[in-house]
Amino acid sequence: MxxxxxxxxxxxxxxxxxxxxxVEALPLTSPITEPVDIxxxxxxxxxxxIDPEVRTFIASLSKDKVGKPDNEDLRAAAEFAASYK
Ligand SMILES: Cc1cc2nc3c(=O)[nH]c(=O)nc-3n(C[C@H](O)[C@H](O)[C@H](O)COP(=O)(O)O)c2cc1C
Known part of the structure; x- marks a missing residue:
């Protein structure tokens, strides 16, 4: 950024x-070249x-890269949140 x-x-x-x-932290200038879980x-x-560059990046995420959370995603999110109790 x-x-x-x-x-x-x-x-x-x-x-x-x-x-x-x-994992490696990458700048926005690095394209996403493969599916990611999170x-x-x-x-x-x-x-x-927010930075216009961030807006552009979010807008560039195509629909097939941004899915709706399934049950496994929701379970993982809940587990992540619970780790901060
Ligand atoms: C000039 C300036 C304006 C800022 N404006 C806001 C703001 O409007 N809202 C906010 O929550 N934080 C604001 N911040 C705080 C920054 O978002 C915060 O310091 C952030 O951690 C900076 O991250 P970065 O170094 O990765 O850019 C501002 C900071 C500076 C220096």
């Missing part, structure tokens, strides 16, 4: 999460809005 004001907070958070998950999308707010 390239922002005029960026302080690197989002990048540091993404890298910390990626390290724990054993996409963590980091974003910061500046002057009450």
């Amino acid at each position: 390239r922002l005029k004001h960026s302080t690197g907070n989002t990048k540091r958070l993404a890298e910390a999460m990626a390290k724990e998950l054993g 996409l963590f999308l980091g974003n910061s707010y500046y002057a009450f809005t």
Whole structure:
């Protein structure tokens, strides 16, 4: 993510999460080339809005890449949330 004001907070958070998950944190400029189970999308707010680059990225996700959650997705989301109890 390239922002005029960026302080690197989002990048540091993404890298910390990626390290724990054993995956690589990639910038928005890296295209998604294969199906993913979960996409963590980091974003910061500046002057009450998100970066236009993030908006463009979200808009670029085609319908076949953005599915509706099935029962397994809901179970995994609940398990993830429960880990913070
Ligand atoms: C000039 C400026 C404007 C900001 N505006 C907002 C805002 O409108 N809403 C908000 O929640 N945070 C705002 N923030 C806080 C940033 O979103 C926050 O510091 C974020 O962690 C920056 O992440 P980044 O370094 O990855 O860009 C602002 C920060 C700065 C420096």
